Amino acid sequence: MRRSHAAATKQFLVPQRGRRYGGGRAPLGRRAGSCWLRIVSAEVDKAGGRLWEGTASADTHVPRSVPRPQLRGVLDWTAPNVAYRAELREYISVPPVTSGTPALGQDITLPDSWWAELKSALGAHATVPTGREAVHQNWVDRNLRRFFGIDPIRVRETTTGHAHLHWAYLTRAPLVRLDWENWGRLPVGYDLGVLHAYSLTAPATAARIRREFSHVLDTDAGRAGELVALGQRLQACSPGHPPSPRPARRPPGRAPHRHPRPHARAA
Structure with missing residues (x-):
């Protein structure tokens, strides 16, 4: 996955910077210049479908009035028995409400x-x-x-x-x-x-x-x-x-x- 991420950065002509998130069998994401580059993989016969296409389909069908990162490009390729997809998205500098956990640990103040x-x-x-x-x-x-x-x-x-x-x-x-x-x-x-x-x-x-x-x-x-x-x-x-x-x-x-x-x- 790390080598795949590096290969995708070369194809997209973007630098790698910052820490990596995920890896192994999980998606791997990392900042790439002014973008965020995410790699997903699956066995060739299991690639595709709803989760595989979700980000790209949202970029096509969900209106811009719904605030989300803009998709810049997609790469698809295969190696022996494995399919890969790289998604280059806009990097969002505003931090998420929580980091590393979906749950709140305490009350927050939002405007x-x-x-x-x-x-x-x-x-x-x-x-x-x-x-x-x-x-x-x-x-x-x-x-x-x-x-x-x-x-x-x-x-x-x-x-x-x-x-x-x-x-x-x-x-x-x-x-x-x-x-x-x-x-x-x-x-x-x-x-x-x-x-x-x-x-x-x-x-x-x-x-x-x-x-x-x-x-x-x-x-x-x-x-x-x-x-x-x-x-x-x-x-x-x-x-x-x-x-x-x-x-x-x-x-x-x-x-x-x-x-x-x-x-x-x-x-």
Whole structure:
């Protein structure tokens, strides 16, 4: 992955600078001049699909009124049995609200304008038509009884959303939403349910979310979407998954390769 990252910087004619994030089997990202360069890999027969195409499809279909890093270019290439994708994106200098964790450890102070920007961005994104499904009914059917001991619900109202709306993917003012590989159709209230779950250790911030978005979270559809979001957070607490914040457990009140030269295409 490190050699792949270095090869991509040469193709894009950008320098490497700063520390690396990720690596191994996980995506590897690093600042590259005025951009951010991210590498993902998969076995050749598993490359492609929703997560592989997420960043590029967001750049094409999600309106610019939704604040996000602009995609500068994409490289695709293969080595023996492995496919690689490099994404060159705008570097966002505003830091995320949290670093290294999706959850808040304490309450934060964000200006009223930040909350207004988040509300506007969610509203603009909700109107985007897409066939991408970020949350599937069959997950609900399999898992709600497991986590809550209740019969599965039928998700009747969906919207287009981010699917990973947590504090490590939201910057401080001005607001920018990061990491777009998962976006797609999901239950109304799901994104806000995720953000609220990751705020339960910061009660004033959690209360602000419920106040700002009561028009969604206090509806039947919003409560159903939040329940699904909490179920997926509980799955993340299960053995074999990285931990989620503890309050989320309570329902709501190879060997190195020599790589061929990658071929660039425009984003």
